[in-house]
Amino acid sequence: MQEAGKQSSAAHPGPWSAPGGEANVTGTTPSSPVHDVSCGKRLREHALGRAGSPGVVPPELVVAIAVEIETHCGHHRLKCRRLAMAWTVAQAVEAAHDLVERERLPKVGLAERSWKDWEAGHPPSADYQDLLCRLFATDPVQLGFANDYSPRSADPLWNGPKANATLPAGQASASGTSPDTGAEVDETKRRDAVKLAGLALAAPAAAALILEQAAAEAMEFTRQAEATALGSGTLDHLDLAVAEFNHAYSLKPPHLVFDAVLDYRRKVDAMLRGNHTHRQGRELFAFAGWLSELLAWLAHDLGDARTGLAFAADAFTHGQQAGHGQLCAWAMDAAASINLYQHRPAKARQAALKGLTEAPADHPLAVRLHAQAARAAAADGDADGFTTAFQAAEDAYRLLPPRPPRRFGMDIAPLAEYALTSYPATACIWLGQAEAARGHAEHALAVYESAPAASRSPSREAIARIDLALAHAQLGDPDDAVVLGHQALDSARVVDSVLGRAGDLAAFLTRRYPRQAAVEGLRERLTAAAPAARSTPPVVQ
Known part of the structure; x- marks a missing residue:
């Protein structure tokens, strides 16, 4: 997750209070050095030893350890709580995602860099503060996100500010700039x-x-470097919006999602043209890239390959500007699929290989890109190329860690598994290997149908049915092929890729079985379904 627009710490002190009562974003006096994390680890070990090394550390002991780390080491309170739990930043982020999944909270796109920003004194938005308070079973004051103005209590983490203390960080003006916004350094x-x-x-x-x-x-110099036109919470809001858009991708009609995502993409473009810090600029470039990557898929679903490829290229460019290799790789994954459905297998293969130069070798995306290259080779009639690339995909799958990374709070391991099950079915159809295609398609369909309801993809299921239908048609069974074709068109999400593959099925059946009435019925249904499914194509001004 990305943090809110930052203010100058000199102009807008954070919610911590130094011993003298003045607000301070780090929780230390200006002359107090901040200790290395190893110091906090030692304090935790000593505290556990004094407590008899309990197997399960009780909450009150975690709080006491956090207090000791705060007093001795000078870290932000959020970091003190994390160290008291013996979590790395990666483990803390994973715990937050697990909490979201366990309690069925709205999906978030929390990333390690955002957590580190919070620990550096930049408060998250209200939504993320609530998530962190749930995670640590506490309140914003105890995590250093707010001040407590009530009379001194017995709370061991209480640090009351002076009566004239400034507002907590995050409650400054919406513009996030100091009054002298136009001043230039002489x-x-x-x-x-x-x-x-x-x-x-x-x-x-x-x-x-x-x-x-x-x-x-x-x-x-410092004020100029931190001057920004982004309001407090803007980047957090964008992070939540991108996560929600990705979650809605398979659940809502593509033309509705396209319009909403394009509106946000234009807003991010305006933010990039405005006043922001260099760090915020990198975050905005990444948001722009993620939105364009999603727009590429949505345009593909709406049948506009030209727009889809334009947004895929835009996502790649903004990923480069953000220094975000994985974003570049995801953009090329979209470009590979779009080119493949446009019958440009060489271009699809090039895009997949370009993406592989950016994707980590032990990431589900590497599996998917190898499988994309294999599918493109099959579409080009290159059986040996398919075998080699698909073997690379299987090898990459074996390298995946026990808990693969998430994307916008969602498990992306299934994307690798889907590629290994559905892509070979399609590839074998194109290579004329009907018996192998039937086996792969039946396996893919079983995998899709057994997935949890929240993870099912109606469009992928529909394409698996079409692959199975084509295998039956190639094996001389047109009746089962027609039934499977109708089942595919019954899908809750008949997007352009489904229509394109259904068109391939209808064309093959017409050539092979021209006098079959059932085949003609499937063709008529497909003709009627196309305009309604595609709806209004995207218009980018």
């Missing part, structure tokens, strides 16, 4: 800072003046 002042090199030759009074000017200059 070039003469910048040159004055260079005079520090000659301090050894300067008189004491002159040296003191130069240092004073340089201090003011450094503060202005």
Whole structure:
């Protein structure tokens, strides 16, 4: 997950309170050094030893350890809680995703970099604060996200601010900028800072003046670097929106999702043109890329290959700008599928290989891209190329870790499994290997139908039925082929890829069995289904 738009810590102090009562985003006095995480680990081990090394650490002991780490090490309270649990950042993120899944909370796109930003003193949005409070069974004050203005209590983590303390971080103005937003740093002042090199030759009074000017200059440099037009919570909101759009992809009509995603894509483009920090710019480039990657698939579903490929290319470019290799690889996965359905197997193969240069070898996406290359080879009539690439996909599948990574809070391991089951069925159809195609298609259909309701993909099931129908047709059984074709068109999500494959089935049946009335009935139904399924094609202005 990405964090909210950041404010200058000098202008908007965070919710922690130093011993003297002044707000401080790190929870330490300015002169207090922040200790290494190994120090917190040692404190935890000593505390557990004093408690008799319990097998299950009780909540009250976790709180006590967090207090000790805070007092001794000076970390943000969220980090203190994480260290008290003996979690790495990756384990904390995984625990949050597990909580979302276990309690059926709205999907989130939480990532490690966002957690690290929170621990650096940049508060998350209200939705993510609620998730973290659920995770640690506490409240925002105890995690360092808010101030408690009530009279001093017995709470061991209480640090009351002075009566005139400023607002907690995240409650600043919506613009996120200081009042002097248009000020430019004077070039003469910048040159004055260079005079520090000659301090050894300067008189004491002159040296003191130069240092004073340089201090003011450094503060202005910091303010300029953190100046942003993004409101507090903007990036968190985008993170949640992208996760929700991806969750809705298989559940809602593609033309409705396309319109909503395109609106957000335009908004992110406007944000990129506005005032933001370099770090926020990288986050915005990534959001733009993810939205374009989803738009590529939606355009493909709506039957507009040109728009789909344009958005896939845009997603790749923005992924490069964000330094996000996996995003680039996902973009090429979309480009490979779109080219394949446009009967351009060479282009599809190129896209898959390009994506493989960006995808980690032990990631489900690597399995999928190898399988894409195999399917493209089959579409090109290259049986040996199919065998080699599909073997690489199976090898990559064996490299997957026990708990593969998530994408926008969703398990992506099934995407690798689907590629290994459905792609060979389609490939064998194209290679004329009907018996092998039937076996692969039956297996793929069984896998799809046994998936949990929330993970089922109606369009993938429909394509598996069409693959099975084509296998039956090639083996001389047109009646079963027609029945399976009708079942595919009964799908809850008849998108363009389903229509295209159904068209292949109808064309094959017409050539092989031209006098079959059932075949003509399937053709008529397909002709009627196409306009309703495709709905209104996307229009990008």
